[in-house]
Amino acid sequence: MTRISLLAWQVAVAAVIIVAWQVASTTHVVGDPDKIAFFFSTPAAVASQIWRWVVGGSIWYHLWITLLESMLAFVIGSAAAILIGFWFARREALAAIFDPYVKAANALPRVVLAPIFTLWFGLGIWSKVALGVTLVFFIVFFNVYQGVREVNTTVLSNARMLGMSERQLLRHVYWPSALSWMFSSLHTSVGFAVVGAVVGEYLGAAAGLGYLIQQAEGVFDVGGVFAGMFVLAAFVLLIDWAVTLVERRLLVWRPEISKSGR
Amino acid sequence: MPQAEAANEPGATRAPGPGDGRPAVRLDRVTIEFGISGGQLFRAVEEAGVSVGAHEFVAIIGPTGCGKSTLLNAAAGLLLPASGSVEIFGRPLSGINRQAGYLFQQDALMPWKTALDNVAIGLEVAGTARSEARERARSWLARVGLASFGERYPHMLSGGQRKRVALAQVLIRDPGIILMDEPFGPLDAQTRLIMGDLLLKLWSDDRKAVLFVTHDLEEAIALADRVIVMSAGPSARIIGDFPIALPRPRDISEIRVEPAFQALHRDIWHMLKGEVLKAYGTGKIGGEA
Ligand SMILES: Nc1ncnc2c1ncn2[C@@H]1O[C@H](COP(=O)(O)OP(=O)(O)OP(=O)(O)O)[C@@H](O)[C@H]1O
């Protein structure tokens, strides 16, 4: 399939859904349009809401806040995970001692932490960042840990035979291996950073996309909720696209990536 | 130029010059054991003695699983023998063998570095400036016939091309000892011949000590000054040591038809055959006795 026809098909899917939605919410084909519009709103109402946000300019501030929280959560969570992941992978005893705690912490549904973070960090961005960090951390941590532990032994022996010191091994072998594992989960970890931010906002905030959705829901403004969801979806798609670009740049040496990346 | 050489090869770790008569590698009654499940010990190699002169090309041949790679790992300092001694140019080996270059049986290139960077890295970590290391890596890639492949990552190269990059990666450091573990193992017969010729050409320039593991007897005889035969494992021993008095330079595809070559082949195969059959635990293959 060429790029153009692929795009055409993708647009067609959206068009079909919107048309079906429009028909269901404005005609009697499916059922009572007023009821359907109450629960699902109408494409026109959602579109005009988004239009008002964009033209009025109020949406940009909320988008910026969510973006900022996501980025901070991603950067802080990844940095901590890389540090601790490396450390644990190189110190087996440490990893063994903390193993049950790491597993327990990872199993905990992070949403229950939101009230505590609000208590600790207030209603501003940092309580959302903290929530995102707890989500991002474990994904990156497990990948970095695995990446360091599962360095190919032949590649490692070869590097040693080529005269590398421990520090050079860290830089030329362990680090690239760990990073490649981390980047292979980049989509997931960035996605979770956004999830942490939005959920945090939803549970109590003064700004952000999660806050917008929560506000609309509070007054039964279904159009507002849907509009918020669409903006969020577009936001996530954009971020995902940016991640793909970064990934292609960083993982050129990997067979799967470079094959798909033309 | 001389400065860079000096930085790259500090005198203290440099191999003693030729002419001092000491073997480059001397394994004396080396026994190697592996811990396997249930706390048991598996004795892979028993009391093996191998010595490689400073300019000698020695091939080790033996049935699969007998312990050839294990022996090479001991010479490389990657494995500590349970007993016996390993001496490098007359000095007992402790830790990694810094005078040796090792061409591994499996793929060992760093997949995240281009072919050029893979070749250059050995010089870079020894302190050569990056630009100079890359310059010399470029000329080494040309010597192994891969001048235009420098920017490719290992997964974009064929198996034979990867082996040639690995060869350049080892040789660029100019090690006094070269350990090679079935370097042409996964290649087809024609490519093996070409690689063998390439290897002999590179080796004949400065005749380093070579310990070359193969399971291909013809290859062993065609390349080496001496062929060492190992028995089937476990507890594999060295059971034969055949000097190969064929003249050099050799053309390894033509040398095979010479009577002297065939006589050697017959002698060594006579010894090896029984071991190969033992390795499969049958004592016979098909209807043949
Ligand atoms: N880490 C290990 N733990 C336990 N046993 C091992 C280990 N490494 C090798 N062995 C055993 O030691 C023996 C020798 O292995 P080695 O890899 O040296 O064989 P080889 O002669 O190189 O064989 P091939 O020609 O197939 O490469 C084999 O029986 C193998 O199963």
Ligand SMILES: [Mg+2]
């Ligand atoms: Mg082997």
